[in-house]
Amino acid sequence: MDTIKIEEMTWPMVKKAIEKGYKTVIVPVGSIEQHGPHLPTGTDTFAGDVFGIRVAERLGKALVAPTIRPGCSEHHMDFPGTITISPETLIRVLLDVCEALDRHGFENIILIPTHGGNFAPVITATQIIAPRLKANLIALADLGGLISKMNGAMAEFGVSAEEAGSHSGAAETSLMMAYKPDLVRGEEMTTGYMGPLTSKYVRAGFKAVTPTGVFGDATKASRKAGERIIELVTEMYVENIKRELES
Ligand SMILES: [Zn+2]
Numbered sequence: 001m002d003t004i005k006i007e008e009m010t011w012p013m014v015k016k017a018i019e020k021g022y023k024t025v026i027v028p029v030g031s032i033e034q035h036g037p038h039l040p041t042g043t044d045t046f047a048g049d050v051f052g053i054r055v056a057e058r059l060g061k062a063l064v065a066p067t068i069r070p071g072c073s074e075h076h077m078d079f080p081g082t083i084t085i086s087p088e089t090l091i092r093v094l095l096d097v098c099e100a101l102d103r104h105g106f107e108n109i110i111l112i113p114t115h116g117g118n119f120a121p122v123i124t125a126t127q128i129i130a131p132r133l134k135a136n137l138i139a140l141a142d143l144g145g146l147i148s149k150m151n152g153a154m155a156e157f158g159v160s161a162e163e164a165g166s167h168s169g170a171a172e173t174s175l176m177m178a179y180k181p182d183l184v185r186g187e188e189m190t191t192g193y194m195g196p197l198t199s200k201y202v203r204a205g206f207k208a209v210t211p212t213g214v215f216g217d218a219t220k221a222s223r224k225a226g227e228r229i230i231e232l233v234t235e236m237y238v239e240n241i242k243r244e245l246e247s
Contacts, residue, residue: 004056007066014104017063023107024062024241027097028052029090029122031071031115034079034206036168036214038188039176041081043168044115045069050179051112054234059241065101068093072117078207087121094125095132102133110241111139116166119143138244140237149236150175153228154220162194165216167206171229173218178226189218 001017003009006025009017028048035043048067056062073084085093098109113122119141130137150171154164164171169192176184192214201209209215 004062005053005064005066009063014063018105020061022061022063023105024056024059024110025065025101025106025108026052026056026059026062026110026112027065027094027101028067029071029094029111029113029115029118030067030069031073031118032069033071033073033076033082033084033115034213035172036188036192036212036218037190038185038218039168039173040180040183041083042069042183043172043176044071046180046183047114047172047175048112050175050230051114051233051237054230055110055112055237055241058234058238063106065097067114068097071113071115072121073115075117075202075205076213078205079213087124090118090121091125091128094122095129098129098133098135098137102135106135108136108138108241108245109133111137111141112237113139113141116143136245138241140240142240145236146233149233150229153232154225156228157222157225159220159225163217163220165192165194165214165218166197167215168192168213169216169218170220170225171216173221174223174226175229176226177221177223178230181223189221190214191217191219 030045030048052064056064070083076082126139151161151164193210
């Protein structure tokens with residue numbers, strides 16, 4: 001097959017793939033939200049695209065559904081371009097998408113949220129949806145695990161966790177330099193909020209903590225570190241999926 005992305009395939013291609021044993025489908029869950037002055041609003045969606053495809057390739061016999069976007073981004077609404085949906089809406093969309101894939105005969109549906117605000121709704125959705133499906137529904141929704149894996153990759157390049165940042169810092173900027181370099185505005189890269197992270201950004205919104213929308217130091221980013229993030233996170237997801245399927 002020349003593509004495993006459902007949106008690029010015809011229906012006979014999808015039918016044949018399922019018949020040939022492509023029984024796992026990856027569903028990334030991204031966002032459309034501000035990512036500082038240097039990264040596009042689709043950053044988390046592009047992260048979903050790249051992790052989805054790499055995980056499916058590494059896993060084998062797996063297809064990738066279109067990355068769901070927008071996501072739950074209320075805390076970014078002070079910045080133009082952010083489009084947010086409510087957690088209730090996201091849960092409804094996930095329910096409908098999973099039921100559609102289930103009806104076509106996929107046996108394993110894997111949800112991969114790539115935006116922090118989607119993790120809690122994805123976990124809630126899984127509890128609601130799983131009993132309604134014939135397929136196994138698995139959510140890879142460990143935000144701490146994802147951040148520590150990304151920080152680990154950045155540490156190999158001498159970048160601290162504070163610089164890596166949790167939003168539009170060196171880590172996400174590196175990922176985008178590796179996957180969508182044309183969309184990274186290098187001259188706009190800045191050092192954002194570097195202090196201790198509390199939940200103020202949730203209560204009061206991102207702008208109350210960082211006027212540029214950046215947590216971390218984007219200037220410490222590099223394409224090589226981004227490639228390492230993609231490699232390590234893909235590896236982690238594949239291991240997690242195998243462990244979940246065996247349990
Ligand atoms: Zn992001």
